Amino acid sequence: xxxxxxxxxxxxxxxxxxxxxxxxxxxxxxxxxxxxxxxxxxxxxxxxxxxxxxxxxxxxxxxxxxxxxxxxxxx
Amino acid sequence: xxxxxxxxxxxxxxxxxxxxxxxxxxxxxxxxxxxxxxxxxxxxxxxxxxxxxxxxxxxxxxxxxxxxxxxxxxxxxxxxxxxxxxxxxxxxxxxxxxxxxxxxxxxxxxxxxxxxxxxxxxxxxxxxxxxxxxxxxxxxxxxxxxxxxxxxxxxxxxxxxxxxxxxxxxxxxxxxxxxxxxxxxxxxxxxxxxxxxxxxxxxxxxxxxxxxxxxxxxxxxxxxxxxxxxxxxxxxxxxxxxxxxxxxxxxxxxxxxxxxxxxxxxxxxxxxxxxxxxxxxxxxxxxxxxxxxxxxxxxxxxxxxxxxxxxxxxxxxxxxxxxxxxxxxxxxxxxxxxxxxxxxxxxxxxxxxxxxxxxxxxxxxxxxxxxxxxxxxxxxxxxxx
Numbered sequence: 526x527x528x529x530x531x532x533x534x535x536x537x538x539x540x541x542x543x544x545x546x547x548x549x550x551x552x553x554x555x556x557x558x559x560x561x562x563x564x565x566x567x568x569x570x571x572x573x574x575x576x577x578x579x580x581x582x583x584x585x586x587x588x589x590x591x592x593x594x595x596x597x598x599x600x
Numbered sequence: 601x602x603x604x605x606x607x608x609x610x611x612x613x614x615x616x617x618x619x620x621x622x623x624x625x626x627x628x629x630x631x632x633x634x635x636x637x638x639x640x641x642x643x644x645x646x647x648x649x650x651x652x653x654x655x656x657x658x659x660x661x662x663x664x665x666x667x668x669x670x671x672x673x674x675x676x677x678x679x680x681x682x683x684x685x686x687x688x689x690x691x692x693x694x695x696x697x698x699x700x701x702x703x704x705x706x707x708x709x710x711x712x713x714x715x716x717x718x719x720x721x722x723x724x725x726x727x728x729x730x731x732x733x734x735x736x737x738x739x740x741x742x743x744x745x746x747x748x749x750x751x752x753x754x755x756x757x758x759x760x761x762x763x764x765x766x767x768x769x770x771x772x773x774x775x776x777x778x779x780x781x782x783x784x785x786x787x788x789x790x791x792x793x794x795x796x797x798x799x800x801x802x803x804x805x806x807x808x809x810x811x812x813x814x815x816x817x818x819x820x821x822x823x824x825x826x827x828x829x830x831x832x833x834x835x836x837x838x839x840x841x842x843x844x845x846x847x848x849x850x851x852x853x854x855x856x857x858x859x860x861x862x863x864x865x866x867x868x869x870x871x872x873x874x875x876x877x878x879x880x881x882x883x884x885x886x887x888x889x890x891x892x893x894x895x896x897x898x899x900x901x902x903x904x905x906x907x908x909x910x911x912x913x914x915x916x917x918x919x920x921x922x923x924x925x926x927x928x929x930x931x932x933x934x935x936x937x938x939x940x941x942x943x944x945x946x947x948x949x950x951x952x953x954x955x956x957x958x959x960x961x962x963x964x965x966x967x968x969x970x971x972x973x974x975x976x977x978x979x980x981x982x983x984x985x
Contacts, residue, residue, distance in 0.1 A: 534640040541647035547825070547863060548654035554865070554903055558665045562884070562902035563673040566927070567945055569882040571677075573926035578970040579985070580680065580928060589708070589725050590688045590971040590985040 662904045670897070670906045674945035680928070683941065683951040688971065691722050691981040693729055698975035699756070700790075700962045704745045707968045711752045712981055713740035719754045721766065724966075724973065724983050731766055733774040742791040742802075753781070753800055755788035761802050763814055782812045789831045794858075795838055801858075803830040809846050811858060823856050825863040832876045837883045845886050847874030853888050853898065867898050869905045876920045880944075881927045887944075889918030895932050897944065909942040911949060920962045925969030933960030933974055939984075955982055 575581055578588060585591040696716035703710055709730070713719045717738050721731040737758035744753045746763075755761040761782035764774045782788065786805035793800055794811075799820065803809045809823040809830055828849035836843045842858040853874055855865040872891035879886045885899045885906070893914050897907040909930060916936035923930055923944070930942040937959055941951040958977035965972040971985040 534637070534644065538640065538644055538647065541644055541651065545647055545651050545654065547866075548651060548658060550862075551865065552654060552658050552661065556661065556665050556903045557901045558667050559670070559899070559902045559904070559906060560668045560673060562899040562906065563668065563670045565884060565901075566670065566880065566882070566899070566906075567674060567677060569880075569884075570926050570928045570945060573881070574928055576969075577924050577926035577928065578968070579685070579924045579965075579972070580926065583970075588970050588985060590983055 662902075665902060666904065670945065671947040674947075677945055679946070680943055680950050685941070685951060685953060685984050687955045687982045688985050689724060689727050689983040691724070691727055691983075692979070693720055693722075693732075694718060694979045694981075696979060697958070697977040698961060698979060698981055699739065699741050700743045700754075701964060701973055701975045701981060702743055702745045702752075703964055703966050703973065704749045705747055705967055706749055707966050707970070709745070709749065710973055710981065711743050711745050711754075712962075712975055713743040713754050713756070714979070715739050719743055719752065719764070721752065722981070724971075731774060733764055733778075735762075739787070742788050744791050744793055744800075746793050746797040747795065748797050751797060753791050753793065755782065755791060755802070757787050759784045759786060759788060759804070759806075761788050761791045761800055761812070763800070779814070779817075781814050781817050782810060783817075784808070784810070786829070789829065790833050792833060792835055792844075794835060801833060801835065801844060803833045803846055805829040807848070809833055809844075809856065821858065821861045823854075823861055823863070825854055825856075825866070826850050826852060831873060834878050834886065836879055837881060839883065841883075845877045845879065847877040847888055847890075849873045851890075853877055853886070855886075855900065865900065865903060867905065869896060870894070872917070875918060878921050878923060881923055881925065887921050887923065887930055889921040889932050891917035893917055893934075895921050895930060895942065897930075907944070907947050909940075909947060909949070914940065916959075919960060920964075920974075922963055922965045922972065924965060924972075931963055931965065931972055933963040933976075935959040937976070937978075939963065939974060953984065956980070 694714040696714050698714050701712040708725050710722045710724045717735040719733050740756040751765045753763045763779045765777050782802045784804035784806045790803045800812050807826045811821040826848040830846050830848040833846040845855050847853045851870045853867045854863045870890040874888050874890045876889040889895045894910040899906045918932045920933040930944050932940045937956045939953040943950050956976040960974050960976050962975040971983050973983045975981045
């Protein structure tokens, strides 16, 4: 009985300790400013937007999904 | 439909939190036990206070760096033109709700899985079915294509993830070569091969994620931290290292270190289950889609949410999200049968796509970005370009 009580609460305590350790670790993280993060996201988009076939459509003949081709298999 | 009841009745086996710890007895039989109980109680409440203080401090640290909004910085960026995206192929053949799909690296093959236990491999150009296998369970909620294109992994209510090698011989019985890799104690919600055919990452209704060796079926690492079912996961683009992000019914999105099993970052701003997470192509951010009808963008280096994609008129949950190749567009599949296309930087919706006749359950952009495929409870998959 005594052990039962101890086990339940020690389990809760160890769970709470883990949560505290996790938060301490997360608090130590090096963060950058949102302005810098946003600038980097924009730079990535800008660098790759010309290669993005859904934004800069390539001619239909080069996009296999857009070209109209009829497929038949010979049975 | 009131939003809440709709989501509850159509989402089986989800949103069950892990059972709460049993409360210990209020009236101990022996005086020593009383003292011990009081001490343990004190330690517990002390830890809780410490935890709350740390959480507040964490929020303060994050807020200090919140000097501007993404959409403000993006005002100087050119707007996107008009979009003409249509259904280019409709893949018919599933007998029930399509739950999951994945592209092969060859940019033309697709694997999809459905509620009736069927897993089908399609050629998305020709719409031909190349392979079909029937799983021994229903609700196959997860499927993934191996990087080599030579195998597919799938699982669901069987609590397992199984790998089927794909044979060139169409007549061969795929089920005979099935290999059980992962074993969870609840349903499998998502799976993904890592950079090779040798390892699989899984997430489950049992609240954990796990990394497995395909050949031996051995558990290599497990990831504990979610307080409820984990519904989705995505691996970081290979250049950025060994991390992955997971989302769950506890409204949290966690970023994990695959080697140590440690949760390195956690984000809790959604108001309901997170159904889908996807990394931004650079690996510096990820998007999430939730039952709260919003998609959100979280930047990993700023350690915070940097954008919300929502509209008052959108009240149904998002089941699935993915980025276009450049990361400028975010596609979201919604439970109101539509696909909304968002300008990631400006935060505005650029297009809404109609076509499916029931909720969109899964959505992935092809590996070369030329098209994206959506699967729906209307039993079909559509490729759009």
